[in-house]
Amino acid sequence: MVIAVAGGLALAAGIVLSGVYNVSASIPHFAVTDAILRLALRRSVATHAAGVETPDLTDEGLAELGSRHFTLGCAPCHGTANAEPNPVARAMYPPPPALHHAAEDWSTEELYWIIANGLKFTGMPAWSGVGRDDEVWALVAFLSRLSETNANDGRPVTWRETPSDAGSALRFLVPERNSVDFCAGCHGDAGAKPVDGLVPSLNGQRRAYLERALVEYGRNQRQSGMMEPIARALDEDERQALARRFSDKLRAPPENGDKQQIARGRAIAKAGAARAQIPPCLACHSERSSDRFPRLDSLSSDYIARQLALMRDGRRMGTTYGRIMTTIARRLSQADIDAVAAYFASKRETPVDTASHPADATGAP
Amino acid sequence: MKRVLERCSGAALLLVLSACTGEQSALVSRGREASEIGSLFWIATAVSAAVTILVIIAIMFALWGPPTWKDLLSRERAVLLGGIVLPVLVLTYLLVQGSTLLQAGVARTQRSGEPSITIVGKRWWWEVIYHLPNGETVASANELRLPVGRPISVRLETADVIHSFWAPQLGGKLDMIPGRSNVITLEATEPGTSRGQCAEYCGGAHALMAFYVVALPPKDYRAWLSREAADARTPQTEQERLGERLFMTSGCGACHTVRGTEARGVIAPDLTHVGSRRSLAAATLPNDEEAFARWIAENQHIKPENLMPEFDVFTPQQLEALSAYLSSLK
Numbered sequence: 021m022v023i024a025v026a027g028g029l030a031l032a033a034g035i036v037l038s039g040v041y042n043v044s045a046s047i048p049h050f051a052v053t054d055a056i057l058r059l060a061l062r063r064s065v066a067t068h069a070a071g072v073e074t075p076d077l078t079d080e081g082l083a084e085l086g087s088r089h090f091t092l093g094c095a096p097c098h099g100t101a102n103a104e105p106n107p108v109a110r111a112m113y114p115p116p117p118a119l120h121h122a123a124e125d126w127s128t129e130e131l132y133w134i135i136a137n138g139l140k141f142t143g144m145p146a147w148s149g150v151g152r153d154d155e156v157w158a159l160v161a162f163l164s165r166l167s168e169t170n171a172n173d174g175r176p177v178t179w180r181e182t183p184s185d186a187g188s189a190l191r192f193l194v195p196e197r198n199s200v201d202f203c204a205g206c207h208g209d210a211g212a213k214p215v216d217g218l219v220p221s222l223n224g225q226r227r228a229y230l231e232r233a234l235v236e237y238g239r240n241q242r243q244s245g246m247m248e249p250i251a252r253a254l255d256e257d258e259r260q261a262l263a264r265r266f267s268d269k270l271r272a273p274p275e276n277g278d279k280q281q282i283a284r285g286r287a288i289a290k291a292g293a294a295r296a297q298i299p300p301c302l303a304c305h306s307e308r309s310s311d312r313f314p315r316l317d318s319l320s321s322d323y324i325a326r327q328l329a330l331m332r333d334g335r336r337m338g339t340t341y342g343r344i345m346t347t348i349a350r351r352l353s354q355a356d357i358d359a360v361a362a363y364f365a366s367k368r369e370t371p372v373d374t375a376s377h378p379a380d381a382t383g384a385p
Numbered sequence: 386m387k388r389v390l391e392r393c394s395g396a397a398l399l400l401v402l403s404a405c406t407g408e409q410s411a412l413v414s415r416g417r418e419a420s421e422i423g424s425l426f427w428i429a430t431a432v433s434a435a436v437t438i439l440v441i442i443a444i445m446f447a448l449w450g451p452p453t454w455k456d457l458l459s460r461e462r463a464v465l466l467g468g469i470v471l472p473v474l475v476l477t478y479l480l481v482q483g484s485t486l487l488q489a490g491v492a493r494t495q496r497s498g499e500p501s502i503t504i505v506g507k508r509w510w511w512e513v514i515y516h517l518p519n520g521e522t523v524a525s526a527n528e529l530r531l532p533v534g535r536p537i538s539v540r541l542e543t544a545d546v547i548h549s550f551w552a553p554q555l556g557g558k559l560d561m562i563p564g565r566s567n568v569i570t571l572e573a574t575e576p577g578t579s580r581g582q583c584a585e586y587c588g589g590a591h592a593l594m595a596f597y598v599v600a601l602p603p604k605d606y607r608a609w610l611s612r613e614a615a616d617a618r619t620p621q622t623e624q625e626r627l628g629e630r631l632f633m634t635s636g637c638g639a640c641h642t643v644r645g646t647e648a649r650g651v652i653a654p655d656l657t658h659v660g661s662r663r664s665l666a667a668a669t670l671p672n673d674e675e676a677f678a679r680w681i682a683e684n685q686h687i688k689p690e691n692l693m694p695e696f697d698v699f700t701p702q703q704l705e706a707l708s709a710y711l712s713s714l715k
């Protein structure tokens with residue numbers, strides 16, 4: 021008995037140390053090894069995804085935003101319906117599968133877990149910034165939509181056609197990342213709103229603030245799995261040029277929010293709430309304030325509410341500016357957040373681009 | 386071992402004695418109430434000492450004294466007199482003495498008719514509001530000024546949790562309780578400066594919630610109060626003007642007021658005349674330009690958990706300008 025165990029150990033050590041085992045990615049596992057590994061992977065994902073809860077994913081924009089990032093960050097490995105994966109990625113072992121049917125193979129919770137954590141020993145990376153797992157749901161929404169549209173008419177949702185798109189999926193992580201059209205694909209521009217409420221409009225934002233934000237994403241001081249790789253690829257001249265280009269544009273038209281919420285938000289913005297130690301927002305976010313503080317009256321209520329919630333949870337504390345605002349965001353209740361978001365989204369202090377959205381520009385205060 | 390013990394007790398004694406002098410000593414009084422409390426303290430101490438000595442003598446006689454004494458001490462009358470009558474007399478005397486002291490103050494302010502002062506405890510600083518005879522108010526912070534020889538009634542309130550106001554050289558401790566307004570009378574007896582602090586744990590920066598009391602001759606006090614009531618001085622130099630601009634554009638006015646400017650915040654100390662105070666941030670830092678700069682850029686390291694965010698966003702020149710501006714607000 022003892023001899024048998026010792027012999028087995030010696031054999032194992034011999035195999036490991038001699039280098040007989042071939043780690044070549046070109047030689048597949050035995051079928052039985054593969055089956056065991058697959059089973060282990062499925063079970064592991066199912067177990068670990070147990071605590072995840074899926075939010076509402078019906079929002080069209082969310083899936084579209086996911087498709088934008090998919091083209092940049094996932095398609096080089098996984099490919100899309102109209103573009104094969106990058107040939108380098110195809111030679112990986114295991115090869116990254118096409119994901120048209122991923123939502124049929126996996127539940128939304130499992131997809132979320134796979135994307136947020138990656139898969140060990142496969143080359144599938146974990147994605148999104150530290151504490152930004154919220155961005156992962158855009159990708160889950162996209163993959164869910166992809167399966168549905170495949171089933172219906174075989175045409176997947178992909179990047180909305182913009183001039184810079186052509187062939188971007190074929191380039192490994194380096195599409196043309198410094199063009200206005202590229203940014204506008206997500207952020208919108210004159211005539212097009214941002215692809216989703218979670219993406220801020222850049223038009224009419226202050227130049228110094230835009231530049232600062234790009235530097236902070238690039239230095240990993242502000243977390244976003246979507247913006248960090250994009251910002252890191254820009255050099256100083258490109259940052260300046262893009263910031264100037266967007267800040268020179270007229271801002272998007274206002275939103276129509278709930279009247280009562282707007283009134284409550286206005287009160288907080290103008291006078292604060294001394295009981296809860298909330299200072300008036302307009303003391304820092306007005307035309308007279310430092311140009312390193314952002315304008316809020318060009319942003320959507322969804323974006324404002326998301327950022328305030330992030331700051332309240334301490335997810336935007338990598339810079340002094342972020343910490344200043346975090347101090348204040350921590351004093352806001354969820355009802356306060358919804359109210360100020362509605363107010364700033366309904367307000368436009370500086371000129372608005374009415375020409376391109378005549379229908380939207382109805383009389384909000 | 387013995388030497389260690391000696392050293393420890395020596396150190397402990399030093400600590401105890403160091404509290405007997407200095408600007409926050411309860412044994413030095415610069416106020417009528419404090420000196421009355423002081424005499425009450427000495428009377429109570431003397432009476433206790435006398436009682437203790439009496440008891441020790443009685444014990445010694447009971448153990449080793451002549452039989453007649455032992456007999457006397459074991460009588461019922463001795464127990465009645467020493468155990469009931471004497472304590473009742475002593476305690477009644479101390480009670481009467483104590484309550485007249487506490488009441489006397491109120492009567493005095495009513496007679497003097499001086500306008501009152503309201504102090505609001507906040508996490509973790511003091512808002513000090515002077516009521517003028519014409520009904521107007523002047524807001525200041527972290528420093529209480531008093532006219533010598535005038536009893537002033539000070540209303541103690543809180544904006545959040547329980548704090549306790551204690552200026553040992555002027556008077557007793559009194560809690561600031563949510564929803565209530567407690568009144569204490571303070572009368573400075575000599576000009577000078579002393580220190581006080583919050584005496585009830587109120588969270589994070591409680592240990593750094595102190596203040597100064599500055600007693601002035603009445604004429605100087607009135608002159609000071611009319612300066613304090615005025616709007617902020619306009620900046621004179623180029624640097625001060627830059628400082629003012631930075632103050633207004635960086636959002637300091639969201640929380641702070643500088644009267645006569647667009648800074649109208651209500652959740653932080655009034656800075657209209659901050660340059661003329663003895664200290665910064667509730668007696669945490671001295672009041673000089675370097676302290677202003679340090680406070681703005683690293684206040685969370687200096688006074689952890691205080692409610693002002695750190696503004697580590699200025700260049701050294703900008704910080705200098707801001708500090709010059711704030712210092713100039715005399």
Ligand SMILES: [Cu+2]
Nearest residue numbers: 583585587591
């Ligand atoms: Cu306290």
